[in-house]
Amino acid sequence: MTDTEIEITADLVRDLLQEQHPDLAGLAIREVVGGWGNQMWRLGEELAVRMQRMDRTPELQLKERQWLPVLAPRLPLPVPIPVRFGEPSERFPKHWTVMTWVPGEPLDHGSITRGAHAADTLAGFLQALHVEAPAEAPTATDRGAHPRNCTHGFENVLQDVVPDDVAADVREVWDDAVAAPEWEGPPVWVHGDLHPANVVVSDGTLSGIIDFGALFAGDPAWDLAAAWVLLPAGTAARFFDMYGHADEGTIRRARGLAAMKSLFLMHMGRNGDRGLPGGKPHWGPAGRAALERVLKGV
Numbered sequence: 523m524t525d526t527e528i529e530i531t532a533d534l535v536r537d538l539l540q541e542q543h544p545d546l547a548g549l550a551i552r553e554v555v556g557g558w559g560n561q562m563w564r565l566g567e568e569l570a571v572r573m574q575r576m577d578r579t580p581e582l583q584l585k586e587r588q589w590l591p592v593l594a595p596r597l598p599l600p601v602p603i604p605v606r607f608g609e610p611s612e613r614f615p616k617h618w619t620v621m622t623w624v625p626g627e628p629l630d631h632g633s634i635t636r637g638a639h640a641a642d643t644l645a646g647f648l649q650a651l652h653v654e655a656p657a658e659a660p661t662a663t664d665r666g667a668h669p670r671n672c673t674h675g676f677e678n679v680l681q682d683v684v685p686d687d688v689a690a691d692v693r694e695v696w697d698d699a700v701a702a703p704e705w706e707g708p709p710v711w712v713h714g715d716l717h718p719a720n721v722v723v724s725d726g727t728l729s730g731i732i733d734f735g736a737l738f739a740g741d742p743a744w745d746l747a748a749a750w751v752l753l754p755a756g757t758a759a760r761f762f763d764m765y766g767h768a769d770e771g772t773i774r775r776a777r778g779l780a781a782m783k784s785l786f787l788m789h790m791g792r793n794g795d796r797g798l799p800g801g802k803p804h805w806g807p808a809g810r811a812a813l814e815r816v817l818k819g820v
Contacts, residue, residue, distance in 0.1 A: 528614065530573050535563050538614055539571075543606050546620065560735070570602065570623045574616040582735030583617045585660055590734055593711065599647045600624045600730040624730035626722030629752065630804060635726035637754040643728045644753065645764035648745055652710040655739035662738040665714055669699040669778045679785035683792055683809075691817050692781055699778020703771040709739035716748040717783060718808050728752075743772050747780035750815045751787075758820055777816060784813035 532551045539547040549566035560583070563571040574583055587604045594603050601624065608618035626632075634640045669676075676696055684692050713720075714736030722730040746768055749758040762768055768776070791806020 528616075530561050530563075530575060532563065534614065535565075535571050535573070538608055538611070538618065539565075541611065541613065542608055543620065546606070560733075564623060565620065568623055569605065570621050571608075571618060572602075572621055573614075573618045580617040583619050585737055586621075586734050587619060589660075589737060593651070593734075597647060597650050597731075599643065599728065601734065602732055624722055624732050626724040626729040628719050628732075629721050629723050629728075630718035630802070630808060632723045633726070634723055634728070634752075634754055637757040638760060640723075640727045641749075641753050641757040641761040642764050644748060645761050645766075647728075647731060648742070648748075649765060651713065652742045652745070654708040655711045659709070659711065659739035660737060661709075662712075662714065662736075662740050665736060666712065666738050666740040666744060668704055668741070669696065669702070669775055669782075672779075672782065673700065676782045676785070679782065679789045683785055683788040688813070688817060692785070692813070695781045695816060696778045699775050699781075702774035702778070705741035705743065705772065705775075710742050712738055712740050712742055712744050714738050714744055716745055717751055717787065718805070719802075721752060741772075741775065742768070743775035743779055746772065746776035747783055749776065750780040751783050751812045753815075755815050755818070756820050758815070777819070781813065781816045784809045784816055787812060 532553065535551050536547055546565065546569070549569070550564075551571075552564040554562035554564055554570065561573045561575045563573065565571050572583065574580055586602070587607060590601060590603055594601050602621040604619050604621050606620035608620065610616055680689070680692065713731065713734060715733060716731075720731065720733040721728055722732060746765070749761045753761060762773060787805045787809025789809075790800070790802045791804070791809055792801070794801030794803035795806065
């Protein structure tokens with residue numbers, strides 16, 4: 523059995539806690555549905571265990587361990603904060619982390635009904651996050667580049683899932699992003715992976731941000747794409763007004779990246795419809811709705 527084939531069960535989680543953090547081993551353990559690179563288990567009412575699963579290296583978890591305690595105190599929404607570290611062992615040769623639980627329902631299983639409030643909330647969160655990062659901050663690996671350097675990935679998902687009747691419009695949005703100027707500001711902290719499964723909602727609005735494994739210092743456009751990927755139609759303009767300091771080039775890059783992210787959600791949805799590993803059937807409708815917002819620019 524390879525590392526990626528290790529079955530992660532409640533009994534395994536409890537055994538690991540008993541070995542390394544026995545004072546937590548008596549808390550109730552419940553599986554959290556979802557996740558791919560990592561699997562989450564609810565631990566009691568206030569904690570969660572994040573288990574490295576398909577991620578090939580522990581880099582993403584180690585990044586969260588290092589930087590979330592630094593960032594969390596100045597962010598206006600709850601984020602998961604590492605509180606205990608689980609180290610590789612004979613029982614489980616990967617990393618795992620005990621983190622604070624962020625209450626709410628993931629947006630891919632919920633909805634935003636208070637659009638204006640959510641737009642203001644997301645803008646305030648990203649204002650607080652997007653400050654100049656220190657020199658030792660992580661840099662991007664598979665994301666974070668100017669759209670022109672992501673054309674191969676865009677073309678792959680475009681050919682795979684885009685409906686014929688909007689293909690030309692999607693390409694126009696992407697070409698405009700490719701033609702936009704580079705980010706000329708200092709590298710700022712960027713979440714890097716804002717999509718419906720990585721934010722939580724309650725009472726019809728955003729209430730927390732999770733999964734900072736992609737965190738990097740770079741171009742804020744990668745997060746600003748969330749104006750179309752996450753928020754309801756008609757709220758993007760309000761979001762950018764509240765955010766306040768996105769220039770025209772940054773908005774153009776963000777819209778192109780939102781198109782690519784929407785196509786990726788559709789791609790994962792189609793994989794789910796086909797029963798492929800990692801596929802998410804419910805992401806397809808979310809991706810199509812996001813793409814519609816991107817094309818309308820609202």
